[in-house]
Amino acid sequence: MAPEVTEGLKELLSGWKLFEKSGWLGLGAHGIEHPLYKKLAPLSVADVLAGSDSDAIANIRAYMDGWRDERGITADPEETFDTYLRRVIAEILRAERARVVEQPAAA
Numbered sequence: 001m002a003p004e005v006t007e008g009l010k011e012l013l014s015g016w017k018l019f020e021k022s023g024w025l026g027l028g029a030h031g032i033e034h035p036l037y038k039k040l041a042p043l044s045v046a047d048v049l050a051g052s053d054s055d056a057i058a059n060i061r062a063y064m065d066g067w068r069d070e071r072g073i074t075a076d077p078e079e080t081f082d083t084y085l086r087r088v089i090a091e092i093l094r095a096e097r098a099r100v101v102e103q104p105a106a107a
Contacts, residue, residue, distance in 0.1 A: 001086050004093060005086050005089050005093065006086075009032060013030075013032050013034065013037055016063070018056060019037050036056070040081045041082035044079065045077050045084050046078065049077075067088050071088070071092065073091055
């Protein structure tokens with residue numbers, strides 16, 4: 001995957017409350033290195049949403065609903081959580097590039 005997608009994923013996860021802190025006093029790994037993200041990344045979206053932590057699932061669903069409603073990006077239940085998030089980031093970057101190209105040059 002393109003380096004800018006990986007950087008976008010790191011930025012997304014660092015700002016996502018669910019993946020911001022871990023460990024004792026919140027001083028552990030965060031973002032892409034967060035233990036929960038590492039656990040969820042290889043799982044299918046269907047398995048992630050079928051998990052037992054209702055608060056985490058509700059948080060993930062809220063993000064997914066936002067991407068679906070705002071960007072029209074839906075998850076394939078069989079794709080991995082990591083693949084889904086990278087696809088979301090790639091689509092957001094693509095849309096931003098298209099918007100920049102469409103804007104007329106300043107006079």
